Amino acid sequence: MKKRRIIGLAVLLGLGVILWMTMYRYAALIPWGVALAWLAFRGCAALGRRGHKLPGRIWTVLLVLVLAAALLTGGLVLSGSRSAGEAGYVLVLGAGVNGTEPSLALTQRLEAALAYLQAHPQAQCIVSGGMGQGEQITEARCMFNWLTRQGVDPARIWLEEQATSTWENLAFTLALLQENTGRRPETLAVVSSEYHLYRAGLMARQMGVQALGVPANTYPVIDRIYYTYREILALWGYWIFGMTN
Numbered sequence: 001m002k003k004r005r006i007i008g009l010a011v012l013l014g015l016g017v018i019l020w021m022t023m024y025r026y027a028a029l030i031p032w033g034v035a036l037a038w039l040a041f042r043g044c045a046a047l048g049r050r051g052h053k054l055p056g057r058i059w060t061v062l063l064v065l066v067l068a069a070a071l072l073t074g075g076l077v078l079s080g081s082r083s084a085g086e087a088g089y090v091l092v093l094g095a096g097v098n099g100t101e102p103s104l105a106l107t108q109r110l111e112a113a114l115a116y117l118q119a120h121p122q123a124q125c126i127v128s129g130g131m132g133q134g135e136q137i138t139e140a141r142c143m144f145n146w147l148t149r150q151g152v153d154p155a156r157i158w159l160e161e162q163a164t165s166t167w168e169n170l171a172f173t174l175a176l177l178q179e180n181t182g183r184r185p186e187t188l189a190v191v192s193s194e195y196h197l198y199r200a201g202l203m204a205r206q207m208g209v210q211a212l213g214v215p216a217n218t219y220p221v222i223d224r225i226y227y228t229y230r231e232i233l234a235l236w237g238y239w240i241f242g243m244t245n
Helices: 002-022 025-049 054-079 104-119 139-149 166-181 194-206 221-241
Strands: 089-093 124-128 157-160 187-193 210-216
Touching (some): 002 025, 089 104, 104 139, 104 187, 104 210, 124 139, 139 157, 157 166, 166 194, 187 194
Parallel strands (some): 089 124, 089 187, 187 210
């Protein structure tokens, strides 16, 4: 039994390393968190068998704190889904591209961007995103193609085709605006999935810009639940480890 536990722990740690190296890095927090919780539980159980009552209480307190932190973080994530006003520039954050066509998540963001551009005809649009695995064109180019097919004037759209993370989306876009206009805007409308806007806003604030969220509704509902849960982990990854995906 002890050997199985060691193997199970090694698998969790190894899975975390693989996720850290090959996928969204914050996904590694899941197996590592499970491994840490298991070690804490085993340690408390071992002390409990020796007659100590305090470990059991500590375990209960830790569990309550974790649940409270998850609920609080979830509330912060959801708070970013409120639309926050008008700006002269609107940034559309990239998502996956299937060959040359937008994925469902990217289509949802583009639908929100189109509605914003139609409602604010003076706004200049920046589409940001490089080329990832399985993509034949950059995310920015895909978004440009989609928006222009919907009737948006190509002159209203600037392309930023190098970014590979949310941080780079913002940083490279601000550099592009500085280059094209001679200044950085104080406010920037940001189009992204509703669960992503709170963290994007934190990053923008760190760069000295106020982000005005333009939420793209995620559907079906099961996807929104899953990505909200994942965003909670991503937010903690940003706070603790500085992850910027």
